[in-house]
Amino acid sequence: MGYGVKDVLRMEVAPALGCTEPSAIALAAAAAASLLEGETAEAIEVWVDPNVYKNGLAVSIPGARGASGLDLAAALGVFGGDPYRKLEVLDTVDDQALATSKRFVRAGAVSVHLVDDRQGLYVRARVSAAGRTAECTIQGVHDGITRLTLDGEELPDHPLLRRTSGEQESLQELEEWLRTLSLQDLLDLLDDLDEDDLAFLEQGVEYNLRLAEHGRKYGPGLGIGLGLDRLVRERLLQRDMVLEAKILTSSAADARMSGVKLPAMSSGGSGNHGLTAILPIWAVKDFVAHQSKREVLEAIALSHLVTAYVKAHTGRLSAVCGCSVAAGAGATAGVTYLLGGNHHHIAGAIKNLVGDLAGVICDGAKAGCAFKLATAAGTAVQAALFSLHGVNVQATDGIVGASPEQTMQNLGTLSCVGMIETDHTILRIMLEKQFDLD
Incomplete structure (x- = not known):
């Protein structure tokens, strides 16, 4: 398949801010929210596989002053995250975003669902605002955005997809080669x-x-x-x-x-x-x-x-x-x-x-x-x-x-x-x- 050491380093070694499971949840939520073009989120739903749930449950989130939680990670992604930073999505979170996210979670506006029969890494986030709904799905790898939809319509040409879908296929081939x-x-x-x-x-x-x-x-x-x-x-x-x-x-x-x-x-x-x-x-x-x-x-x-x-x-x-x-x-x-x-x-x-x-x-x-x-x-x-x-x-x-x-x-x-x-x-x-x- 023609791979080498440079390919392994490029696809397997990368900067990540905080634990990668909360970051993946924040990335999915941030990517979905970015499709709503500045509308204020009214509700967030998240679905995750058992291992993402397990790894994200109790670990502290970057920028959250010691706080943890899958729901808070999703809210921080929506109110303070930058999806184009991939696994450093939470680097842009500030105190205002943290306060807003905590209020949002306390209001019961974030729901997290365990997909207990799911094999492999899986995160899906849905953000609703002003009668519109956007979704992002991550599969396989923590920053592997495989699907984006706005009001039920797929966005196959979105730049977030172009940056990740081909990379995920290449990673699977790289692992086969390894x-x-x-x-x-x-x-x-x-x-x-x-x-x-x-x-x-x-x-x-x-x-x-x-x-x-x-x-x-x-x-x-x-x-x-x-x-x-x-x-x-x-x-x-x-x-x-x-x-x-x-x-x-x-x-x-x-x-x-x-x-x-x-x-x-x-x-x-x-x-x-x-x-x-x-x-x-x-x-x-x-x-x-x-x-x-x-x-x-x-x-x-x-x-x-x-x-x-x-x-x-x-x-x-x-x-x-x-x-x-x-x-x-x-x-x-x-x-x-x-x-x-x-x-x-x-x-x-x-x-x-x-x-x-x-x-x-x-x-x-x-x-x-x-x-x-x-x-x-x-x-x-x-x-x-x-x-x-x-x-x-x-x-x-x-x-x-x-x-x-x-x-x-x-x-x-x-x-x-x-x-x-x-x-x-x-x-x-x-x-x-x-x-x-x-």
Whole structure:
């Protein structure tokens, strides 16, 4: 199909402001509202698949001063969002838009519906105003606008559609291509990185470091990163490359999950995946002598490639924590590469990581994700170090396969087939808890 590393970076790595599920809801609502040409919205309806519902239920929304909720995300998209900014749709939200959105939600003008039999990422938003109705549908990927209608009539030539429909088809083809590759093929792609690619990879580091620095300084959310840093200062923990990876990555997650208005460079459709794919490698570089900037960026590129490979098998959203097993696999591949490991060592590190973290569930996006990112980051470094010293999980163990490719494919089977009922159970528990809290 003629794809290369530049295509993977272009389609799988992008800036995202806040958790991508509330952002997708805000994007759909903002796109629908934009069709009404300035009319003041009177009602908003939203339909979402179970995984979008699960991931958007409790996480803080950028610009919302710690507030959360699928209904509020939709209202913010309508009253303050810019759909042409895609997953940075909420970057334009101000205090006035927040106040208006909260009043709108309190008035009961936003309804959210769970489409519990829907497979794959799905968001549909309907906005009504002055006797007119506009709808936007997002499918497949968080910013994949596939349908726009105004008063029931489709708008096939709308520029928001032109920017996304072709991209989604290309992404599906890219994922098909990725599934045919081997780990060696992914390593070979690093030879094709050019200066533009390296500059883009460095920009991703800068985005995610800003989040980490904010989290480390102010301790938002649960303050996991700041807490670990404090334990080092109190000499209760010793700073090493494993702990530094945990501190840096969890600090960024603390900031992002608390709604800090700073974008993350995502990977595989998720901002938290991007934090896990990039920051452990950046943390490790300070413990390694004689590594050039290009080698560090190559390691990060490999991390994105492996993350995309795993996501091509597991799907965008599932009951398995992708930050742990997809971005974690990418991170351990990148760390091993940076530490001088060869194909054999990288393969072993991926199998070690999967053998350790395959059971981590995704129970929605929330402040507590910082715990899981800390675990994924630290385990990614540990798995690499073990592999470099000849410690490898064997193919006789659980879902670990004889090769890294088979291991990652087994993850896909576990995620897409074996965890369906688990996903339903997780959402049911969350909904019952939400009802009790209300």
